[in-house]
Amino acid sequence: MAGEPQADCLFCKIVKGEVPATVVHETETTYAFRDINPQAPTHVLVIPKVHYPDAATLAAADPQAAADMLTAAGEIAAQEKIDGTGFRIVLNTGAGAGQTVFHAHAHVLGGRGLQWPPG
Numbered sequence: 157m158a159g160e161p162q163a164d165c166l167f168c169k170i171v172k173g174e175v176p177a178t179v180v181h182e183t184e185t186t187y188a189f190r191d192i193n194p195q196a197p198t199h200v201l202v203i204p205k206v207h208y209p210d211a212a213t214l215a216a217a218d219p220q221a222a223a224d225m226l227t228a229a230g231e232i233a234a235q236e237k238i239d240g241t242g243f244r245i246v247l248n249t250g251a252g253a254g255q256t257v258f259h260a261h262a263h264v265l266g267g268r269g270l271q272w273p274p275g
Contacts, residue, residue, distance in 0.1 A: 159206045159218065167203050167259035181235060185221055186228040188264075197267030198236045198243070202228050207259055211247040214260040222260075229264045238266030246274075 161168040169175040170189065177189035180200055191199040204221040208214035215222040226245065233239040243266030248255040 159208065162207050162259075165207060165259050166257050167201075167261065168207055171203070171205050181228060181232050183224065183228055185224040188228055188232055191263065195263075196265040196270070198238050198265065200232050200236070200264045201261050202232065202264060203259060203261040209258040209260065210249040210255060211260045211262070212249050225260070225262055229262050232264050233266065236264075236266065242266065242270070244270050244274075 161172065166175060170177045171187050179187065179189045181188035181202070185205055186202055187205055188200050188202040191201050202225050204214060204218070204225050206214075206218060206221055208217055208221075211222065214225075229245045230239070233243045243264060246263040246265065247261075248263075
């Protein structure tokens with residue numbers, strides 16, 4: 157059921173502590189950890205603790221959780237000291253956009269110049 161933890165979801169397992177991660181930020185509704193394959197000096201994944209397969213589904217079903225995810229992304233940028241130099245928040249939705257884990261998440265990237273348009 158949407159919103160409920162999924163037994164086969166990597167990110168749900170990370171939230172439950174079943175899979176280790178380098179946690180950098182946690183709120184009542186979000187969990188953030190370093191990406192294991194960083195694409196920038198700062199690369200943190202921010203996830204809602206509730207399970208939805210992608211950002212679009214999350215926003216439609218639980219707008220407050222989506223807002224909490226974006227708020228946490230900004231807090232992480234400040235914590236990582238990339239808020240003054242610029243950072244990017246990326247929400248891949250669907251395999252064609254590069255999403256590989258189907259639990260809504262935002263990538264917070266910074267610490268180097270980020271080109272536009274992205275890859």
